[in-house]
Every structure is written in C-alpha cells, then in structure tokens.
Amino acid sequence: MTKPVEWVYTDIVKDHFANPRNILSDEASYTEDGKGLVGNVKCGDQMMMVIKVDKRGVITDCRWKTFGCASAIASTSILSEKVKGMKVEDAYNISPEDIAAQLGGLPEHKIHCSVLGDKALRAAIDDYYKRSGMINNIKTGRARVICRCMDVTDEQIKNAVLKGALTYQLLKERTKAGTVCGKCKDRVIGLLEEYAGKNSKPKEVI
Amino acid sequence: MKDKKVYLDNNATTPLHPEVKKAINGLFDIYGNASSLHFFGRQSKAAIEAARADISSFINAEPDEIIFVGSGSEANNTVLNMVSCCSALCGAKCSGRHEVIVSDIEHPCIIETSKCIEQKGMPVVRAGVDRFGKVDLGRLKDMITEKTMLVSIMTANNEIGTIQDIRSISDMAHRMGALLHTDAVQAVGKLPVDVNELGVDFLSFSAHKIYGPKGIGALYARSKAPFCPFIRGGHQEKGRRAGTENTIGIIGMAAAIACRKDEMAQEARRLARLKQRLKDFIQDNIDGVSFNGHPKDCLPGTLNVSFKGAEGEAVLLYLDMEGIAVSTGSACASGSLEPSYVLLALGMSAEDAHGAIRFSLGRDTTDADIDYVTEKLLLVINKVRNMSSSYFKKQDNSI
Numbered sequence: 001m002t003k004p005v006e007w008v009y010t011d012i013v014k015d016h017f018a019n020p021r022n023i024l025s026d027e028a029s030y031t032e033d034g035k036g037l038v039g040n041v042k043c044g045d046q047m048m049m050v051i052k053v054d055k056r057g058v059i060t061d062c063r064w065k066t067f068g069c070a071s072a073i074a075s076t077s078i079l080s081e082k083v084k085g086m087k088v089e090d091a092y093n094i095s096p097e098d099i100a101a102q103l104g105g106l107p108e109h110k111i112h113c114s115v116l117g118d119k120a121l122r123a124a125i126d127d128y129y130k131r132s133g134m135i136n137n138i139k140t141g142r143a144r145v146i147c148r149c150m151d152v153t154d155e156q157i158k159n160a161v162l163k164g165a166l167t168y169q170l171l172k173e174r175t176k177a178g179t180v181c182g183k184c185k186d187r188v189i190g191l192l193e194e195y196a197g198k199n200s201k202p203k204e205v206i
Numbered sequence: 207m208k209d210k211k212v213y214l215d216n217n218a219t220t221p222l223h224p225e226v227k228k229a230i231n232g233l234f235d236i237y238g239n240a241s242s243l244h245f246f247g248r249q250s251k252a253a254i255e256a257a258r259a260d261i262s263s264f265i266n267a268e269p270d271e272i273i274f275v276g277s278g279s280e281a282n283n284t285v286l287n288m289v290s291c292c293s294a295l296c297g298a299k300c301s302g303r304h305e306v307i308v309s310d311i312e313h314p315c316i317i318e319t320s321k322c323i324e325q326k327g328m329p330v331v332r333a334g335v336d337r338f339g340k341v342d343l344g345r346l347k348d349m350i351t352e353k354t355m356l357v358s359i360m361t362a363n364n365e366i367g368t369i370q371d372i373r374s375i376s377d378m379a380h381r382m383g384a385l386l387h388t389d390a391v392q393a394v395g396k397l398p399v400d401v402n403e404l405g406v407d408f409l410s411f412s413a414h415k416i417y418g419p420k421g422i423g424a425l426y427a428r429s430k431a432p433f434c435p436f437i438r439g440g441h442q443e444k445g446r447r448a449g450t451e452n453t454i455g456i457i458g459m460a461a462a463i464a465c466r467k468d469e470m471a472q473e474a475r476r477l478a479r480l481k482q483r484l485k486d487f488i489q490d491n492i493d494g495v496s497f498n499g500h501p502k503d504c505l506p507g508t509l510n511v512s513f514k515g516a517e518g519e520a521v522l523l524y525l526d527m528e529g530i531a532v533s534t535g536s537a538c539a540s541g542s543l544e545p546s547y548v549l550l551a552l553g554m555s556a557e558d559a560h561g562a563i564r565f566s567l568g569r570d571t572t573d574a575d576i577d578y579v580t581e582k583l584l585l586v587i588n589k590v591r592n593m594s595s596s597y598f599k600k601q602d603n604s605i
Contacts, residue, residue: 017520018527023593041557041596045517048595065595067557069519069536073593 010104013074020073022080024050024063032063033131036123038151039116040180041067047076049120051083053128059083059091064120071110075099076117088125089137094118096174097163115176119151146187149180154191161195168192211529212575216415216568217364217392217508218533222458223417223569229461230419233454240451241442250453257460261424264463265409266400273425273443274456278391279315281410281425282358284436284447285387286316289356290323291434303355303384307331309341309370310551311363313389317547320358333359337552338500339368347378354384361393361409365535365548365564366499367508369397376405385431391415391423395466396474396505407431413455417569418462422455469569477507477567480576484565485509487580492587494597498549498562507567510535510549512558515597516590521563524586530579535562557596 009017024030032050039046045068052061062080066072079099083091096115100106106114129137144154152175160174168189172178177188213221222230233253238246240254255269262269275281289306308320310332324330331354333346341359350357357379362369376386387408393399394409395416401409408431412423425447427433433446440448488495494514513521518536525532535546536559544550545559554562565579591597 017523020593025592037595045560046595065593067515067517067560067594067596069517070523073520 009070009074009106012078012102012104013071013106016074016077016103017070020077022061022063022077024048024065027065030063032124034124034126034128036120036125036127038119038123039068040149045069045072045113045116047072047116047120049076049080049117049124051088051121051124051128053088053132057088059086059088062121062124064117066116068116069110069113071106071113072116075103075106075114076120078102079117079121083121088128092122092125094121095159095163115174146191147175147177147180147184150176152177157188157191158195161192166192166196209529210578211531212579213531213570214565214567214575214579215531215533216571217367217505217564217566219414219420220417220568221570222419223462223465225465226418226458226461230454230458233457236453240453241440250451254451254453254456257456260460261463262426264467265394265411265426266402267426268429270444271401271426271429273427273446274451274459275423275425275447276421276449276452278389278410278412278415278423279313280436281412281423282313282315282387282389283319284425285356285408285410286319286323286358287436288432288434290326290328303353305329305331305351305353305355307333307346307349307354307357307359307384309333309335309359311335311339311365311368311548312358312360313364313391316358316360316389329353335368335551338503339363339366339498339548339552340500340503341370341375343371343374343378346375350378350382350384352382354379354382356385356387358387358389361388361390361399361404362397362505363499363548364392365546366510366552367392367505368500369393369503369505372404372406376407380405392505395463395470396507398470401426401428413459413462416462416466419455419458422452422459424459473569474506477571480567480571480573481507481509481565483573483576484567484580485511487576488583491580491584496558498552498554505566507571509565509567510562511565512549512554512562513587513591514558514561515594516561516587517594518561518563520590521561521586524589525582528582528586530582533564533566535564536560 033053035050037048047066049064051059054060062083064076064080096118099114126138146152146154156175160171165171165174171192178185236250238250240247240250258269258272262272308316320330331349333341335341359370359375361372372388379386385407388406389410390399391410391412394411407428409426414420435446437448442448442451488511496512498510518534522532522534535549545556549559549562
C-alpha cells in the first residue's frame with residue numbers, strides 16, 4: 001500500500017503541536033510580570049502570552065493560550081521554551097524567521113500563522129516594562145500602527161521588506177497586515193515601495 | 207488500536223465501490239478508440255453507449271442528452287463559459303440576453319468562472335442565501351429579468367449540505383425565458399434526481415462523489431438547449447466535447463450509478479440515522495456548538511458544526527492523529543487567509559467559520575465508527591479549548 005505523504009509539517013512541528021509546552025492552564029492563579037494579547041479572535045486568530053521576569057531581567061517562565069492553527073500552536077510552543085532563561089531585551093528581538101528555523105521550516109503559506117507568538121511576546125515584554133517603570137524601553141509604542149485589525153506597525157513592515165517580502169502578497173503573508181479589512185493596503189504598499197527602495201532592489205520586483 | 211482509520215470526508219471524495227472495482231478490472235483489454243470503425247473501436251463504442259444509456263436513465267434523461275466530461279468542474283465550466291461565447295461557430299444564441307445569476311455559495315469552479323466571464327464583460331448577479339444556506343426565492347425572482355441568459359444554482363452544497371428548491375427556481379427562470387443550470391455534483395446518487403421533474407436545462411454531476419472513479423463526470427444538456435463546446439477539436443460526444451473518451455472512467459461511472467440505484471434510498475436512511483447519533487452526542491456532551499446548514503433540507507450524510515473557541519485546522523489535525531478524517535472551514539487548512547466564503551455567506555462570524563468542522567458520512571461508515579469518533583472528538587475539543595484564548599468554560603452552576 002502506498003504510504004501517505006508525511007505531514008506538511010516537520011517532525012519538530014508535529015511534536016510541538018501534539019504536545020504543546022507551557023500552556024497557561026490556570027490563568028486565575030498565575031501572577032505574571034507581563035501579559036500580551038495580540039490578534040483578534042473575530043479575525044480568526046489570537047494569541048495571549050504571559051511572562052515572569054526576575055530581578056536581573058531574565059525571563060524565568062513563559063505561558064500562553066491561543067485561538068490559532070497548528071503552525072501558531074507549534075511555533076508558540078517552541079518560542080515559549082526558547083525564551084526561558086533569556087534576557088528580556090534579547091527575547092524582544094526574536095523574529096518569526098528564527099522560530100520557523102527552529103521548527104525545521106514551515107510551509108511558505110503558514111509563516112504568517114507563526115508571527116502571532118513573537119508579537120504576543122513583545123507585547124508581554126512591553127507590558128513588563130510598563131509595570132516596572134521602564135517606559136523608555138517600550139518600542140512598539142513608538143512605532144506607527146499601520147494595520148489596525150492585526151496591529152502591524154511600520155517597523156514590522158520595514159523588517160519584513162528588508163528580509164525579502166517584496167510584494168504586497170508576501171507582506172500580507174509574513175506580517176498579516178491588510179488581511180482583514182484591507183483599508184491599510186495603500187499605506188502598506190507605500191511603505192513597501194519606500195523600504196524596497198532603501199533595500200536597493202530593482203523596482204520591477206514589486 | 208492505533209491503526210484505526212475513520213473516513214468522514216465523503217463530500218471531498220469517496221472510495222471505489224467493490225462492484226466498481228470489479229467492473230473496471232475487466233476492462234483493461236478494451237483499449238480501442240471509440241471513434242475507430244474497426245472491431246476494437248466498435249467494442250469500446252458499444253461499452254460507452256451502454257454506459258450512457260444506464261447513466262441517462264438514472265436521472266430520467268435521454269442518452270443523447272449526456273455528455274461525458276473530465277470532472278464536475280469541467281461540466282460547470284462548460285456551462286458558464288457558454289454564456290460568454292456568442293461566436294457564430296457555436297450553436298449558442300445570444301438573443302440579446304447576457305446576464306448570469308449565481309448564488310454566493312456555489313462551488314469555487316462556478317464562483318471563479320463567474321468572475322472570469324464578468325471580466326469579459328458579462329454582467330453577473332449574485333444571489334445571497336439565508337442563515338441556513340437557502341437561496342432567497344423572493345429576491346431571486348426579482349433578479350431574473352428579460353436580460354437574464356442563465357441562472358446557475360447548485361442542488362446541494364458541498365460544505366453545509368443545504369438542498370435548494372431547484373424546481374421552483376427553474377420555473378422562475380423559464381417564466382422569464384432564461385436557462386437553468388444546476389451543479390448537482392453532491393446530489394446525484396445521494397438524492398433522487400430527475401431532470402424533468404426539476405425542469406433544468408443543464409445539470410452537472412460526477413462519479414467520484416458516489417463511489418465511482420475520479421476523472422470522469424457528466425453534463426446533462428437538454429436536447430433543445432443551446433450548446434457551445436468548451437473543449438473543441440473533435441467530433442466525440444456529438445461534437446460537444448473533444449477528446450478521446452475515457453472508456454474505463456465512463457464504464458466505472460455507470461457501474462457506480464448502477465449501485466446507487468440499488469443502495470441509495472436505504473443508505474440515505476442509514477446515514478441520516480448515523481448523522482443524528484453524531485449530532486445528538488455533540489449537542490448533549492459539548493457546549494458552545496452551533497450546527498451549520500439547513501436543519502431539514504440537508505444531504506443525509508453531511509454534518510457541519512462550529513465549536514466555539516476551537517480553531518478548525520488544529521481540530522482537524524488532532525483528529526487526523528487519531529485516524530479520523532474530516533474537513534474544516536478554517537482558512538488555515540486551505541492555505542488562504544480567509545475562512546470559508548460559504549460559511550461567511552450564511553452570516554457567520556469569522557471566528558465561528560474558523561471553528562467549523564465538516565463530517566461527511568458515506569456507505570462505509572458504521573455505528574462503531576461513530577462511537578470511536580464521538581470518544582475522540584470529546585478529547586480533541588477539550589484539548590484545543592484548554593489552550594484556547596477565546597474559550598471560557600461555563601461555570602458548573604450556570605444554566
């Protein structure tokens with residue numbers, strides 16, 4: 001008998017999906033130092049993440065919950081393992097590409113599902129900064145929100161463009177900007193042209 | 207028993223009926239081109255024409271009114287593309303009419319083709335549905351005018367199973383002089399379908415949804431209806447569809463339909479009972495659920511249900527790990543960024559559409575399968591909801 005094609009996901013994704021680590025099972029009795037909630041369940045995905053941070057600014061615990069698909073579950077599970085023991089400022093810079101690499105790669109059309117975890121982590125770290133009086137460390141507050149539905153900033157669009165998302169479609173997939181109401185399309189394309197120019201890539205790739 | 211497999215995705219496709227396997231197995235030496243005059247060609251031709259007679263009688267059509275095509279999608283593409291073809295080469299007459307009406311919940315092969323002919327300049331009017339997926343007949347009546355060339359409404363929907371009142375719709379269309387097409391891919395072989403009772407001009411159906419082989423479908427075209435071929439360049443199918451006939455597929459389709467004649471009615475009652483068992487279990491044991499589709503006018507084996515706070519792709523893949531095959535309305539499973547347009551057309555929220563699971567039962571589904579599915583489903587829904595950021599368990603003392 002023909003063996004079925006293996007999962008569209010790697011074994012690592014499958015393992016983290018089958019046995020997700022660090023689920024926040026008892027929200028009521030958990031006292032976190034920072035909490036982030038991103039996405040919108042009405043739009044079809046949402047991620048909530050909480051962290052504990054010690055006096056040295058090291059993340060000692062990370063827990064999460066989601067309304068998300070297999071990619072979101074697996075990538076957030078691996079992210080929650082990875083950040084434990086990291087300094088908050090290092091954890092802040094983890095990108096979706098870092099997580100996808102740890103998972104042994106994700107199918108291209110699933111990358112956008114994995115951005116929820118690191119966005120929720122940054123929101124949780126910002127909340128930690130706010131609670132501990134380190135307002136100046138908050139970065140997302142200074143970035144402009146371009147896509148209101150999915151809370152995507154110009155910073156995030158810039159990073160995605162510089163990493164090769166040179167079409168509107170790719171930007172939608174990588175950042176989720178413009179995937180809900182679509183009102184931000186013109187602004188996103190404007191930024192894409194601006195940043196793509198800086199990346200000195202030929203215009204016709206757009 | 208880890209190897210247990212339960213296939214509840216029969217609206218996607220079905221396994222071959224054992225009788226179809228037998229029929230196909232005897233065919234590998236019938237290879238003549240049915241267009242050839244010699245013995246080998248005549249042998250194939252005779253087998254194809256016998257199959258055509260059996261298949262046409264199943265839907266109460268004449269043999270000449272059946273055109274074999276490669277799939278239900280091809281049948282649907284053929285009809286919609288006819289509308290935009292007013293070339294003198296074909297038999298279709300424009301008669302000053304150029305508008306097409308399709309519902310919002312048609313199969314993608316109709317929706318996408320309707321967008322394409324719209325781009326070519328044909329006006330397309332889109333008929334909405336109510337929360338059960340029924341086309342609003344009052345509004346449809348107002349949409350059909352003396353400009354309408356074709357109305358295309360599916361008989362039964364693939365995702366939610368809702369069955370339309372095709373007889374009333376074809377009466378409306380004919381009263382205004384328009385043609386009526388129905389995509390009956392999910393209906394033929396599951397429900398009694400009689401082209402004269404329905405009064406349709408065109409009807410598409412397929413073999414692989416009813417335990418026949420893949421790659422073979424048929425288009426019924428009423429003998430008086432205008433016709434324009436989609437695939438040109440051959441005299442096969444009386445010049446209506448070029449390409450050497452798929453002899454094995456055609457005979458396999460006839461074998462599948464012969465089985466439907468014997469089994470359809472009894473199987474429909476059996477599937478309705480099994481579906482009710484699954485539905486009752488879900489209703490009695492899982493909170494925060496809603497059933498999608500029409501409560502009565504629904505395919506006997508189709509059950510579409512939304513689980514609050516449980517994302518569909520995650521549910522599908524956890525069930526797959528238990529050997530259970532279903533499908534989902536979630537965007538993530540399809541690779542698109544949007545959830546099912548069919549579920550959104552019912553007025554459902556994106557959250558509920560992302561949480562929708564379709565169970566489609568078939569002739570192999572047993573009571574033991576339903577027992578197994580109910581047991582695993584409960585565990586999977588609990589697991590997904592346990593990690594859900596949008597599901598909060600009801601208090602025990604709540605009503």
